Amino acid sequence: MYYLLFLYFAFSSLFVLVIYRLFFHPLHGYPGPTIAALTNWYEAYYNIVKGGSLIAKYEQLHKLHGPVIRVGPNTLHFNDRQAYHDIYTYGSTLVKDRGIYDAFGVHARESSFIFSDPEVAKQRRNLLQPLFSRRAVTSLEYTIQQKIDKLLDVLADNYNSSSTTVSMDVAYRALTTDIITSYCFAESANILDSPGFSDPILQGMKETLTKIWLQIHFPFFVTFALNAPQKLILWLLPEFEGYLKMKAGFERQINSLIKDPDTLAMVEHETIFHHLLEPKDQKPLSQASLMDEAFILVAAGSDTVGNACNIGTFYALKYPSIHQKLKKELDEVWPDKDRPMNYAALENLPYLTAFIKEVLRFSLGAMHPLPRVVGPSTPKIGGLKIPPGTVVGMSVKFLHTNPDVFPDPYTFNPDRWLVQDTSQPMLDLATFSKGPRICLAWCELYLIFGNILRRLDLKLHITEDTYV
Template sequence: MVSQNYLSSTRLISEYYTGPIVRLNPDDLHVMDPDFFDEVFNITNGKADKPYRVANVFGPYPAVCTTYILRTTKEADKNSNKAIGTKDHDVHRMRRGALNPFFSKRFVSELEPFVQAIIDKMCNRLDDACETGEPIDLNLLNIHVPWLMKSLYMIPDRLMRVISPAMTDILDMRERLALQVEDIRHERDLSHTQSGHRTVFHELLQSKLSPLEKGRDRLRDEAFSLITAGSGTSAYVLKVLSYHIATNAQVQRKLLQELKTVTPQVSSHVDLQTLENLPYLTAVIREGLRMSHPVTHRNSRTFPERTLIYGGKLIPAGTTISMTPLLIHENERIFPDATTFKPERWLKSDNLQRYLVTFSRGSRSCLGINLAWAEMYLIVAKVFRRFNFNVDLVVRERDIDVAKDMIMGVPRSDTKGVVVKVEQV
């Protein structure tokens, strides 16, 4: 866990050395050239490992974020028989391959009615707030302590509940997920027949993964990592995006005008495909992704078999190369007046899209990108067609802007949350 000093220090060091490359460690380079991002984060560089310090962030079990203790001799030799992250390219590829169908564009479209139903419940809650005048806190603060996660997983649950009662809800969720794994494995859980969609457990248990990969604890923590990673980042983006829409009357007016073309009545239903074709809504979401910085830590890759070239100089195979999305998104050369919310910038140039790197790129890009986009289209369209937010109690410098890098961007310690009053359109 580091403070805002990491981000500011990286900028200052690069300016001091008058160059875009900074050597953070003997085998770890940080690059501040946005045009180099696609050279590092793509699918053509061959094997792309994730450094230990990054892969071990979320603990020992989840496959996409991290891995677990491998017990077979062959795999133990390959991964040092330790609870390390999915550092290895091939192991990551195998595990992600089993999850990819669950997050495909087609599968996400099948989930649309389910997502819409949840959004409707949220809007009903906002309706209640309109009637009562009750303020709503949009803030979701996720603070991760990366270097502690491995140790926390080693503490028995019973002891953890005594040491930190605040962990009870998290431990209960993990246990419920473990029970759900076993219920689905033994066909005791048939709830998917009522909901109309299968869970990620169904996909993994019926995949071609080895029996070891389908163990109770691994699947439990795989699901837990997907829930925490997906919900926290999406909620953070939507919180920041809602603030910027609410504080910009011109943006709010243009967005509402466009939404009315497909939803003439507040109660009108509109599908995801229609929303994806709305240019201003898309521009608003892109600008929200650029300015929210849901992931602030540097993205890192190690290419064990490939030498990269930057500015005519060789970067030897095995060197860790890092880039920070926040520094790209705040680059004044690419995004003039970068700290100002301007959706119109996305309507003027298609070339800007290559610099929107919120979800990263390459073989280790965000698994849930299709679901995240679907959520943002559906939520922003539904909420801002029906409601306005009064954000008089929110101070941008205190409650919105990134002050610390804790994997996710977080505001200042004295934040009061993003407390809003809800009004009908």
Template sequence: MLKLELSWSNVAAVAGIYAVYSVAKAIYRVTLHPLARFPGPLLAALTYKYEWYYDGFKDGQYTAVIAQMHEKYGPVVRINPEELHCNDPAFIDTIYVSGNKRRHKSQYFLRAYGPTSALGGFATADHDHHRLRRGAVNRFFSKASITNLNPTIHDLTQRLCNKLLERSPEPFDITNAYSCFTTDVVTFYCFGQKKGFLDQDDFVPNLRNAIIGGCKMLPTVRQWPTIFGLVQSVPEFVPLYQIITEDIRKIKDAYEEGREKAIMEQRSIFIDILESDLPPSEKTVIRLGTEATTMISAGTETTAWTLTVLTVYLKSQPEILAKLTDELNRAVEDPKNLPSCAVILEGIRLSYGVATRLARIAPDEVLVYEGTFKNPKSSTETHIKYSIPRGTPIGMSSALMNVHPDIFPEPHEFKPERWLNADGTRRKNLEGYLLSFSKGSRQCLGMNLAYCELYIALSALVLRVFPHLKLYETSVADVEFHHDCFVAGVRPESKGVRVVIE
């Protein structure tokens, strides 16, 4: 019988081979790699750990570092060994294209969401597979279908307002209330049942901690995917997985037994999926559970945070709030042209939606970028042209594009009027630069639902709750973008958006 003996010479040999391999890989990445000619920091080209240092160790600061790269190197930069980032608004429709042009997602980016995440639409890398899955639920998120949900959203909005007005005059974090509201809306649409998050006295427990906690872990899991199982076992994450898995199993069992109407107040998204022409592999509990997790995670905290941002800015700028209140009271015939539309768009812009970069891969074409770059040292303007190799991930970040000064002057100021023409109509061309919901064929599925929630909820809050609401030891600084936490992260010392109801 052969015996394996571990000796220092064996260890040295393995270490030597690994060292040679690492050096060879590093040399390749900065000399022969297809992206070697693109500008950016040397360390970013050499290793993914450069990204993790800022996102994992320094808590979501890589987006700020990418912004500095653009200032130094130009509108297209290499941010890791395999990925580019662009900060030119003119290139949005090339990266995030609609129609028949295919766009994949990066496997490196998606591996942060765990081994089963590829079963859900958001983390489906392949363009055609994503299109198949999205097609099964698209009609549920059309404007016509969302209109049918209006009575439920109105009912939950009034319940939210009633709960807020019934509170004792003690300070509390209003984001918890908004999170319960958006969770009740999304879970009702997904499962056909009201979950009653709004019925809780203090708006806790809710799913916010689970979702935000999961977002904080993404940079580390992206580097070391094998630890995803440990993340799932963290106590604050368990309720999210339990609720979703149990509900999906109940819906599937009820459907197979022909009693789905007995457990639902209205038809749910997942009954439609079960009745669709999708193959059986697309209808398993784990697949549907992953899809539900994506819908709930994406559809709750982003919209809740927009309501939070709007609350702070409107209460901090009474002249804008007064104008909005007056317009709502006068109930102009066409609500699409109300200042509330402009206010909501400005709230969406400064809440960022998905704040992290969202890369796309063009598998069938070479993308050609042409632009100019003004060197900060010499102040000379240079024409640049890049051919981006097919198969290369390239993306943008709403955290940068939503405050691009060429598109949004005074970008960090809350100015709803920027969204309106002189005659008060919407500047729809400006909306093409808003990346909170992304763009193209993979644009956020729940965008119409989010807009509907925001229109209905903000109108009711302004008229019913805001006259009695005051910010408590809270300022605009508590909602300003500080770091990338997949969604927008705020300064660490913030105690939340605390308010009192008087």
């Protein structure tokens, strides 16, 4: 009897919920799939079952329904450049949606990346900003150049004939991980020293990225792994070895600095801990906050730039005309390739600059929409007044492939940036979002591409998996 009563109330509640979401919810008038209006598992289906094809599905839906679609019971996705800037560029009244950020930042719950309060996140970013200012970047440029030189030596020693091949994707991520760890902590991960760039840290970060959808939709699995005994973690998930190795390194360095802050004066150069251990006008950060901020900086600092370098190298080698223009420009200003060329000189090269901007347009960064929650005082988004509490977002892919700003958007064409006024396309170039380390990323790209294209003679090796 009680069992039947329970089933009756369960089905009645489900029926009422379905009717509400379809006909009475504040978003019921927005177009989109009926199943998406009913359940958030619509997104999970395309991310997990359909192999990460959510954005491709959104493209189809926007073609059918226009610039605004309902993609969840309480979620809207936009394909409108003004909406993008209303949400992310000027959207000071919107806060981060905790669900996806808690999943993304499951390894670093006390980092600024997942702070939902914009003011709190800004305070933490302000602590880090001095280390990533242009002044700081140029003063530490030598640390970037040292790692690039090491990569070139590794390539010259091990991949110096037409019969040898190297995955530049892996090589670049090894490079950028060594750069960001050396730059931020004055202690390099030294992944470039690992044969075949096979260090567990790099392998662990790669495995983490391949399982990102599981982290987003089933974060409790990762939470369990982080809290389980270390031996059990490595038995169940051997790819966590790299994460645990990195965590142990941060813990050792942070504990040493907390125990004796005077040791900061002995490190080779300024680090993030110079700014985080004794924050001005703020409470000292906990050990967990210090470790989480360090982890996020390494993860974000290695992946985005490494991916951009891989994509740029591919297109430079795929199109001989582009490669020749880059070589010609670099040869003219850099006659002795054995003597370093500094960042300030490289960023004055018009075609190299145009090439890097086009690379960033193609490399995208975080493709998944970064959701924000509309507040009571949020102004119109894309010309529409959105109900407070609604989750809104727009993938940067739609911004970077907008044909009104980037004609023939799926063609790799650096010449599109060689025009007198690039203010509008630059505003729409959002690969790095609004993070604190943009100056460092630009410096890395100029130095890496400058050195690779001037000092090496690479050839594209076509395989069945190569995108052509």
